[in-house]
Amino acid sequence: MKRRKPLSPSDFIKYVAKPIDSKEMDLWVKANNITIEKTQLFFDFICSLSTIMHDTYLGKETIAKPEDVLGHFNWCWNKNIENFTKENINFNTSGEHKNYLWNFFEESFYRDYEITNVRKVDFYLNKLFKLYIEKTKSELDMLKDIYIVLDKSLIIDNE
Numbered sequence: 001m002k003r004r005k006p007l008s009p010s011d012f013i014k015y016v017a018k019p020i021d022s023k024e025m026d027l028w029v030k031a032n033n034i035t036i037e038k039t040q041l042f043f044d045f046i047c048s049l050s051t052i053m054h055d056t057y058l059g060k061e062t063i064a065k066p067e068d069v070l071g072h073f074n075w076c077w078n079k080n081i082e083n084f085t086k087e088n089i090n091f092n093t094s095g096e097h098k099n100y101l102w103n104f105f106e107e108s109f110y111r112d113y114e115i116t117n118v119r120k121v122d123f124y125l126n127k128l129f130k131l132y133i134e135k136t137k138s139e140l141d142m143l144k145d146i147y148i149v150l151d152k153s154l155i156i157d158n159e
Contacts, residue, residue, distance in 0.1 A: 019134035029131060032144055036131060039143075041089070042150040043129035047122070048083060049101065052076040053109060054118055069110050073102055090155035097153040100146070 020028070028034075053076045057063065063072050081093050091097070108121045127133050128143050135143070 019136055020140070025131070025135065025140075028140055032147075034131070034144075034147060038151060038154075039129055039131060039147065041154075042147060043125065045080070045084065045091070045150065046101065046125055046129075046146075049076060049080040050105070050109075050118075050122065050125070052079050053105065057109075063110075069106070070102075073105060073110070077101075090157070091150070092153040092155060095149075095153055097149040100149045 053073070056076060057072065063069055077098060078093070081091055084091060109118065128135070128139055128146075
């Protein structure tokens with residue numbers, strides 16, 4: 001992975017806080033081959049996984065050990081993959097996308113589970129995946145990373 005030139009403090013603030021304009025957003029979408037349909041699909045995939053996790057999570061008292069947490073995530077992951085497969089939408093069952101989302105949810109869901117935090121994560125993901133909502137360059141980088149790993153995992157049958 002190549003390193004970027006370090007940002008100055010003011011450039012960093014712009015990167016994480018200043019939304020880009022709609023023309024720059026349109027250009028970014030085209031330059032990165034982002035499609036609305038796949039963005040919606042990937043949003044549905046992540047939201048579905050999050051919903052399964054939330055609906056089946058029994059709390060830190062029950063799911064206390066690291067292996068229990070990973071077991072819960074894996075069960076939710078497999079259930080989500082199965083649900084999408086039933087709709088003829090196939091994702092690889094393992095790979096970079098699973099590792100990426102495990103790390104994301106391990107930090108944002110399991111480490112600090114509170115309903116307000118779950119809502120904040122849902123709000124963030126909703127903002128991130130809706131292309132008509134203003135975004136910062138930081139958010140676009142995050143969207144691109146998630147989009148790429150999920151796109152690589154999507155199994156397309158051209159028959």
